[in-house]
Amino acid sequence: MSVTPDEFIALVEEGLPQTADAGLRVEQWQPGAIRLVMPIDHRHGRPGGTVSGPTLFALADLALYGAVLSRIGRVELAVTISMTINFLRRPALTDLAADAKLLKLGKRLAYGEIHLYSIGEPDPIAHVTGTYSIPPNEVS
Amino acid sequence: MSVTPDEFIALVEEGLPQTADAGLRVEQWQPGAIRLVMPIDHRHGRPGGTVSGPTLFALADLALYGAVLSRIGRVELAVTISMTINFLRRPALTDLAADAKLLKLGKRLAYGEIHLYSIGEPDPIAHVTGTYSIPPNEVS
Amino acid sequence: MSVTPDEFIALVEEGLPQTADAGLRVEQWQPGAIRLVMPIDHRHGRPGGTVSGPTLFALADLALYGAVLSRIGRVELAVTISMTINFLRRPALTDLAADAKLLKLGKRLAYGEIHLYSIGEPDPIAHVTGTYSIPPNEVS
Amino acid sequence: MSVTPDEFIALVEEGLPQTADAGLRVEQWQPGAIRLVMPIDHRHGRPGGTVSGPTLFALADLALYGAVLSRIGRVELAVTISMTINFLRRPALTDLAADAKLLKLGKRLAYGEIHLYSIGEPDPIAHVTGTYSIPPNEVS
Numbered sequence: 001m002s003v004t005p006d007e008f009i010a011l012v013e014e015g016l017p018q019t020a021d022a023g024l025r026v027e028q029w030q031p032g033a034i035r036l037v038m039p040i041d042h043r044h045g046r047p048g049g050t051v052s053g054p055t056l057f058a059l060a061d062l063a064l065y066g067a068v069l070s071r072i073g074r075v076e077l078a079v080t081i082s083m084t085i086n087f088l089r090r091p092a093l094t095d096l097a098a099d100a101k102l103l104k105l106g107k108r109l110a111y112g113e114i115h116l117y118s119i120g121e122p123d124p125i126a127h128v129t130g131t132y133s134i135p136p137n138e139v140s
Numbered sequence: 141m142s143v144t145p146d147e148f149i150a151l152v153e154e155g156l157p158q159t160a161d162a163g164l165r166v167e168q169w170q171p172g173a174i175r176l177v178m179p180i181d182h183r184h185g186r187p188g189g190t191v192s193g194p195t196l197f198a199l200a201d202l203a204l205y206g207a208v209l210s211r212i213g214r215v216e217l218a219v220t221i222s223m224t225i226n227f228l229r230r231p232a233l234t235d236l237a238a239d240a241k242l243l244k245l246g247k248r249l250a251y252g253e254i255h256l257y258s259i260g261e262p263d264p265i266a267h268v269t270g271t272y273s274i275p276p277n278e279v280s
Numbered sequence: 281m282s283v284t285p286d287e288f289i290a291l292v293e294e295g296l297p298q299t300a301d302a303g304l305r306v307e308q309w310q311p312g313a314i315r316l317v318m319p320i321d322h323r324h325g326r327p328g329g330t331v332s333g334p335t336l337f338a339l340a341d342l343a344l345y346g347a348v349l350s351r352i353g354r355v356e357l358a359v360t361i362s363m364t365i366n367f368l369r370r371p372a373l374t375d376l377a378a379d380a381k382l383l384k385l386g387k388r389l390a391y392g393e394i395h396l397y398s399i400g401e402p403d404p405i406a407h408v409t410g411t412y413s414i415p416p417n418e419v420s
Numbered sequence: 421m422s423v424t425p426d427e428f429i430a431l432v433e434e435g436l437p438q439t440a441d442a443g444l445r446v447e448q449w450q451p452g453a454i455r456l457v458m459p460i461d462h463r464h465g466r467p468g469g470t471v472s473g474p475t476l477f478a479l480a481d482l483a484l485y486g487a488v489l490s491r492i493g494r495v496e497l498a499v500t501i502s503m504t505i506n507f508l509r510r511p512a513l514t515d516l517a518a519d520a521k522l523l524k525l526g527k528r529l530a531y532g533e534i535h536l537y538s539i540g541e542p543d544p545i546a547h548v549t550g551t552y553s554i555p556p557n558e559v560s
Contacts, residue, residue, distance in 0.1 A: 015186055015187040016185075016186050016187075016192060017182065017183050017184075017185060018183065018184070018192060018194065018195075042157065043157050043158065044157075044158070045156075045157060046155055046156050047155040047156075052156060052158060052198075053197070053198075053201050053220055053223070054158065054194050054195075054197050054198035054201060055158075055194075057193070057194050057197045057198075057223075058192075058193075058194035058197075061193050061194060079227070079230075080193055080227055081226065081227055081389065081411070082224065082225065082226045082227065082362065082411065083193070083197075083224070083225050084222065084223070084224040084225075084364065084504050084549065085222065085223050085224075086221065086222045086523075086531055086549065086551070087219070087220055087221055087222065088523060088524040088531060089524070090219075103506075103508060103544060103547055104508040104509070104543075108388060108413070109361065109413070111506055111508060111547070113533070113547065123524075124523060127523055127531070127533065127549065129504070129506065129547065129549060131361070131362065131411075131506070133388070133389070136416075221529065221551070222502065222551065224364050224409065224504065226383075226391055226409065226411070228383060228384040228391060229384065243366075243368060243404060243407055244368040244369070244403075248528060248553070249501065249553070251366055251368060251407070253393070253407065263384075264383060267383055267391070267393065267409065269364065269366065269407065269409060271366070271501070271502065271551075273528070273529070276556075295466055295467040296465075296466050296467075296472060297462065297463050297464075297465060298463065298464070298472060298474065298475075322437065323437050323438065324437075324438070325436075325437060326435055326436050327435040327436075332436060332438060332478075333477070333478075333481050333500055333503070334438065334474050334475075334477050334478035334481060335438075335474075337473070337474050337477045337478075337503075338472075338473075338474035338477075341473050341474060359507070359510075360473055360507055361506065361507055362504065362505065362506045362507065363473070363477075363504070363505050364502065364503070364504040364505075365502065365503050365504075366501065366502045367499070367500055367501055367502065370499075
């Protein structure tokens with residue numbers, strides 16, 4: 001019932017033009033807890049040699065989507081209803097990792113948190129929480 | 141002391157590669173209350189013929205940044221510390237407007253809200269709140 | 281189908297022991313847009329002669345609940361799923377007003393915002409957003 | 421420089437009338453990571469035999485305040501600037517625990533998250549994030 005990491009990557013690359021050539025990789029994939037890695041280059045930059053906020057948001061959003069699909073399978077109509085991002089440290093313009101974990105998977109709502117890291121650094125650069133709405137009858 | 145709408149557009153187009161060719165326009169520019177308009181095409185899409193979440197986030201972030209700069213002038217080190225986005229209605233793949241309004245401008249923090257609209261539609265498609273940190277000595 | 285202001289006050293006073301003697305009043309009651317007023321005394325205080333955060337949170341929560349019920353009627357199982365409060369200005373230990381407005385009422389979710397004021401002061405002391413889950417079949 | 425658990429409890433009982441007789445206990449107290457326990461009785465209830473939202477908010481707020489003070493010492497002017505609470509599971513009317521952890525302690529801002537539990541239950545009933553503002557010159 002669940003999707004595989006390869007199916008997840010194919011799903012987001014096909015569905016999201018902005019992600020088609022992002023080079024996303026899954027580095028961990030357990031039901032409800034996944035790690036996504038995203039290569040970063042100058043296109044993701046903003047003044048000061050750091051990564052733009054929308055880039056961080058996009059990665060967190062995809063990671064939480066993956067965490068949801070790792071539990072409920074390919075439900076394309078699962079949609080984000082809210083996301084809160086807190087920027088904690090200014091990242092260098094280097095590759096990023098997102099650890100997403102579900103804290104709740106109900107019949108109608110899923111909720112999780114994401115810690116974003118600059119790869120190789122110990123402290124999170126951002127902390128994100130988000131809620132997904134799940135269509136009726138998709139989860140037993 | 142404040143920036144003009146043209147200066148604001150130049151600032152974000154120069155500083156943010158992802159925004160360089162976005163075609164952003166300012167439609168309203170009062171101190172602490174601005175309206176930004178963003179052309180939308182298939183590159184901003186996601187399955188279902190709607191606009192991707194990161195696109196909405198990026199527009200809201202820029203609009204709040206503009207609202208801050210409309211009050212305090214060109215302070216490039218004003219940085220987002222948190223943003224919360226609530227997705228209310230599924231937008232069509234059409235141009236967007238963002239109405240950003242400051243609710244507080246303190247010495248160290250600014251806070252505001254943004255209503256996002258599909259142009260021509262009366263109800264907001266998303267509601268966003270955000271907090272900016274302002275460097276010391278930039279606001280008297 | 282909708283509840284009246286008096287029914288709303290009775291509902292919260294009966295159901296919530298902490299609200300039984302709070303002296304809440306409805307000052308505005310339109311479908312989806314209400315104003316609640318709450319008397320404040322030293323029991324709501326915290327150091328510095330200001331109002332405690334949980335008091336502000338409680339008032340905002342009740343105001344949004346009222347705004348939901350003003351549209352959908354007496355649905356006791358409507359439950360808060362998330363609330364975000366931003367503290368903007370330090371209030372004096374004086375009576376408070378909460379203006380709650382629904383931005384979305386869907387079949388399953390309601391979302392709104394609340395501006396909190398010290399009565400007589402023009403600028404909001406806090407801005408709150410919240411999401412309610414609505415039981416199936418309660419809204420047509 | 422840091423406060424002790426007993427000093428923290430005394431501080432909140434003296435300063436906050438609503439907390440004076442709450443019976444709060446510290447069960448863990450490490451720099452930046454603490455556990456608070458709060459006895460619950462019918463006064464904290466709401467319809468359905470569950471705990472009211474403001475009670476959960478108040479406990480989370482105190483726990484994060486403790487986590488901040490466990491690092492920076494007795495800084496009474498550290499103030500909450502925002503809190504986001506997500507309600508995940510309906511708790512029984514039983515005692516609660518709050519695990520608060522700082523994710524960032526900067527010169528001007530502290531940010532952390534809190535997991536709330538019904539004691540004895542494995543899954544969190546709520547997840548809270550919050551930001552504190554720290555007065556200048558209090559943290560080196």
